[in-house]
Amino acid sequence: MRQLHVELGERSYPIYIGEGLLNEVSSYFATHGISKKSPLMIVTDEKVAPLYLDAVTASLTADGYSVVSAVVASGEQSKSLANLELLVTKALEGGLDRKSAIVALGGGVVGDLAGFAAASYMRGVKFVQIPTTILAHDSSVGGKVAVNHPLAKNIIGAFHQPEFVLYDLATLQSLPEREVKAGLSEVVKHGLIWDNAFVDWCIEHAGDLVAMKPDALGYALYKGCGVKAQVVSQDEKENSLRAILNLGHTIGHALEAVAGYNELLHGEAISIGMIGSAKLGVRYGASQELLRITTLALESCGLPTRIPAHYDTEEIVAAMMHDKKFSEGTVVFVVPTEIGKVEIKPDVPVQWIREIIEELKQEG
Amino acid sequence: MRQLHVELGERSYPIYIGEGLLNEVSSYFATHGISKKSPLMIVTDEKVAPLYLDAVTASLTADGYSVVSAVVASGEQSKSLANLELLVTKALEGGLDRKSAIVALGGGVVGDLAGFAAASYMRGVKFVQIPTTILAHDSSVGGKVAVNHPLAKNIIGAFHQPEFVLYDLATLQSLPEREVKAGLSEVVKHGLIWDNAFVDWCIEHAGDLVAMKPDALGYALYKGCGVKAQVVSQDEKENSLRAILNLGHTIGHALEAVAGYNELLHGEAISIGMIGSAKLGVRYGASQELLRITTLALESCGLPTRIPAHYDTEEIVAAMMHDKKFSEGTVVFVVPTEIGKVEIKPDVPVQWIREIIEELKQEG
Numbered sequence: 156m157r158q159l160h161v162e163l164g165e166r167s168y169p170i171y172i173g174e175g176l177l178n179e180v181s182s183y184f185a186t187h188g189i190s191k192k193s194p195l196m197i198v199t200d201e202k203v204a205p206l207y208l209d210a211v212t213a214s215l216t217a218d219g220y221s222v223v224s225a226v227v228a229s230g231e232q233s234k235s236l237a238n239l240e241l242l243v244t245k246a247l248e249g250g251l252d253r254k255s256a257i258v259a260l261g262g263g264v265v266g267d268l269a270g271f272a273a274a275s276y277m278r279g280v281k282f283v284q285i286p287t288t289i290l291a292h293d294s295s296v297g298g299k300v301a302v303n304h305p306l307a308k309n310i311i312g313a314f315h316q317p318e319f320v321l322y323d324l325a326t327l328q329s330l331p332e333r334e335v336k337a338g339l340s341e342v343v344k345h346g347l348i349w350d351n352a353f354v355d356w357c358i359e360h361a362g363d364l365v366a367m368k369p370d371a372l373g374y375a376l377y378k379g380c381g382v383k384a385q386v387v388s389q390d391e392k393e394n395s396l397r398a399i400l401n402l403g404h405t406i407g408h409a410l411e412a413v414a415g416y417n418e419l420l421h422g423e424a425i426s427i428g429m430i431g432s433a434k435l436g437v438r439y440g441a442s443q444e445l446l447r448i449t450t451l452a453l454e455s456c457g458l459p460t461r462i463p464a465h466y467d468t469e470e471i472v473a474a475m476m477h478d479k480k481f482s483e484g485t486v487v488f489v490v491p492t493e494i495g496k497v498e499i500k501p502d503v504p505v506q507w508i509r510e511i512i513e514e515l516k517q518e519g
Numbered sequence: 520m521r522q523l524h525v526e527l528g529e530r531s532y533p534i535y536i537g538e539g540l541l542n543e544v545s546s547y548f549a550t551h552g553i554s555k556k557s558p559l560m561i562v563t564d565e566k567v568a569p570l571y572l573d574a575v576t577a578s579l580t581a582d583g584y585s586v587v588s589a590v591v592a593s594g595e596q597s598k599s600l601a602n603l604e605l606l607v608t609k610a611l612e613g614g615l616d617r618k619s620a621i622v623a624l625g626g627g628v629v630g631d632l633a634g635f636a637a638a639s640y641m642r643g644v645k646f647v648q649i650p651t652t653i654l655a656h657d658s659s660v661g662g663k664v665a666v667n668h669p670l671a672k673n674i675i676g677a678f679h680q681p682e683f684v685l686y687d688l689a690t691l692q693s694l695p696e697r698e699v700k701a702g703l704s705e706v707v708k709h710g711l712i713w714d715n716a717f718v719d720w721c722i723e724h725a726g727d728l729v730a731m732k733p734d735a736l737g738y739a740l741y742k743g744c745g746v747k748a749q750v751v752s753q754d755e756k757e758n759s760l761r762a763i764l765n766l767g768h769t770i771g772h773a774l775e776a777v778a779g780y781n782e783l784l785h786g787e788a789i790s791i792g793m794i795g796s797a798k799l800g801v802r803y804g805a806s807q808e809l810l811r812i813t814t815l816a817l818e819s820c821g822l823p824t825r826i827p828a829h830y831d832t833e834e835i836v837a838a839m840m841h842d843k844k845f846s847e848g849t850v851v852f853v854v855p856t857e858i859g860k861v862e863i864k865p866d867v868p869v870q871w872i873r874e875i876i877e878e879l880k881q882e883g
């Protein structure tokens with residue numbers, strides 16, 4: 156088992172990464188002082204529930220925990236205020252009190268939704284992350300939780316750190332291949348913003364990663380979580396540094412919005428977005444090599460790098476203008492300068508982005 | 520003008536109390552560094568809007584602020600997730616960004632709703648409280664914000680402190696008499712938990728308070744806010760001391776729930792609840808004088824002290840069991856020991872409360 160530490164003063168917590176951790180899940184709850192007197196609520200989705208909910212519940216109840224569960228539909232649409240209300244109903248009916256914990260068992264959707272429920276139920280109860288997707292190596296670390304609004308993604312949320320993150324690599328084996336690839340997008344992102352040697356490693360081991368070889372996967376997720384943990388430790392509330400984690404997300408979120416949150420997976424959308432960011436980097440003077448390596452890393456992982464031709468450029472730009480990374484009317488963008496390094500540019504001309512979106516469509 | 524300070528480290532803020540402050544509202548925004556580059560959103564209700572929205576908007580726009588406003592229905596039902604969604608829609612349409620502020624102009628309903636919107640929009644933007652009811656001397660200080668769920672009041676929320684509280688006493692003159700009395704309930708509460716001389720003062724000046732004499736009102740609200748500020752400074756997140764502010768609220772919230780949040784006003788419900796708490800205090804050994812003075816203070820302010828006979832006792836008890844002040848299955852209760860002093864009892868028998876509810880009905 157590998158272990159990482161997210162340093163946030165009194166909100167610090169560990170990330171446990173290993174094979175088969177789910178079987179001994181209750182011991183982690185006990186170690187972290189989660190009370191057995193107050194009911195827990197496990198939040199999961201309808202695909203994950205049949206696979207892993209029984210195992211988690213069995214381990215917890217065998218150890219004296221009382222457990223309520225809530226199963227939502229699978230997919231981005233579940234990150235809604237309607238589901239927040241549903242979770243609160245279940246929590247109240249299940250008797251959850253201020254010492255209870257809410258547990259996310261699933262991907263980033265379940266993590267973001269359950270996390271916002273934990274942040275707001277009774278103005279905040281304990282939260283535990285049990286990620287079951289590759290993408291969730293990113294979403295489960297750092298405490299950003301949220302639901303969507305019809306006009307914008309992740310716009311209603313909070314910062315609410317988990318007590319611990321328990322990452323059982325064995326659960327990843329049941330992921331559909333498309334989800335595996337989409338998850339690798341954020342792994343590559345963590346290399347692109349922080350660690351160029353790790354980007355090289357990803358290119359070299361892309362085949363093993365897509366094939367879900369346990370050794371490669373374990374190392375990649377350990378590295379990815381490690382970058383995330385370091386960034387978050389330095390800037391929990393995204394006052395400055397943390398914004399680098401949004402590489403590819405400004406265009407990516409806009410693509411998701413235009414696609415109605417179901418045609419493109421989050422990881423696919425930001426893969427395209429990161430190509431866009433690399434193109435922007437080149438416009439600002441970075442070498443063509445930056446774009447070449449970025450494209451190679453993402454393509455090796457089987458990720459899309461082009462915008463489907465039928466997407467409307469102006470619709471994408473309009474969706475971007477609703478995005479929360481625009482502050483005081485200026486367009487903020489995370490721009491790579493070389494592999495492993497990015498900068499926050501506060502004043503990127505919208506016209507440049509419009510042109511890059513066009514390029515991303517035409518080469519498709 | 521009187522001024523108080525809520526000491527909370529980097530989240531500290533002032534409370535300004537005086538006549539006519541609304542006319543110079545923009546100067547307070549400027550003093551507190553609220554950016555003119557990002558739009559503000561004023562949240563108010565349909566009764567307050569025609570009275571004060573124009574004045575506030577005019578002062579702000581004259582000074583270069585750009586202002587969006589959202590008007591919700593008047594009443595407790597407006598503290599809903601549906602209205603949270605509506606406010607976020609308005610905020611997005613109005614172009615609010617991470618440097619924007621959301622401003623509550625109204626009573627506790629608007630304050631709690633707008634505050635939760637400010638806490639969760641983009642994971643938290645600045646918040647300003649401009650209370651316009653007497654009750655809001657309580658709700659506008661301390662950072663508790665929330666919406667209701669059909670099964671429980673204030674169950675979905677956050678701690679989100681305002682940048683400042685601007686309390687213009689002139690706005691209170693338009694309050695209906697019933698709202699005046701209901702608001703005095705929390706004023707009396709602040710005496711009952713903290714300051715027995717202030718309870719005597721309230722009894723002596725109850726006539727002036729109900730008649731809204733400016734001098735008496737100004738002093739009472741200054742004292743009430745002062746007690747609230749001191750308690751919150753010592754325990755922002757309600758780990759211990761802050762729970763004393765819930766005097767009368769366990770029974771009070773249950774009464775509001777049973778009445779469907781519209782028959783009884785919040786202040787009326789907690790007035791009855793405080794009589795119940797005084798009765799409990801007597802059972803635990805306090806003198807009858809405690810019950811007599813509590814009753815006198817509340818009755819002098821024209822507040823109800825009995826439960827309407829048609830309320831079902833078991834329904835009230837059931838509503839209490841959903842209340843968030845029950846931790847780990849035990850019944851927590853704020854119990855007065857003498858005027859100006861209360862204790863938190865973690866283990867009050869539900870049967871005692873049932874008996875007290877019966878008494879409160881029979882004497883009605």
Ligand SMILES: NC(=O)c1ccc[n+]([C@@H]2O[C@H](COP(=O)([O-])OP(=O)(O)OC[C@H]3O[C@@H](n4cnc5c(N)ncnc54)[C@H](O)[C@@H]3O)[C@@H](O)[C@H]2O)c1
Pocket residue numbers: 200201202203206229230231234261262263264265267287288289290291293294295296297298299300309326327328329330331334337421422
């Ligand atoms: N909070 C953050 O910091 C953060 C960071 C990145 C992404 N996110 C969010 O994460 C979400 C995307 O996360 P995701 O890709 O994990 O999506 P997801 O939760 O929808 O999971 C993807 C799919 O895989 C299924 N699934 C999950 N685990 C499985 C398993 N072990 N076996 C088989 N199927 C499984 C799910 O049912 C779903 O159909 C987005 O909403 C995004 O906004 C949040």
Ligand SMILES: NC(=O)c1ccc[n+]([C@@H]2O[C@H](COP(=O)([O-])OP(=O)(O)OC[C@H]3O[C@@H](n4cnc5c(N)ncnc54)[C@H](O)[C@@H]3O)[C@@H](O)[C@H]2O)c1
Pocket residue numbers: 564565566567570593594595598625626627628629631651652653654655657658659660661662663664673690691692693694695698701785786
């Ligand atoms: N957050 C906290 O710490 C806290 C503390 C106490 C109470 N509360 C909450 O506060 C709410 C009750 O507050 P409230 O009593 O102010 O209710 P409210 O906001 O509903 O206001 C009462 C009524 O007065 C009207 N009104 C407001 N200002 C007016 C004015 N100046 N002139 C004429 N009419 C005016 C309103 O439209 C409403 O009809 C409850 O929801 C309660 O849960 C919160």
Ligand SMILES: [Zn+2]
Pocket residue numbers: 293341404421425
């Ligand atoms: Zn992402």
Ligand SMILES: [Zn+2]
Pocket residue numbers: 657705768785789
């Ligand atoms: Zn109250």
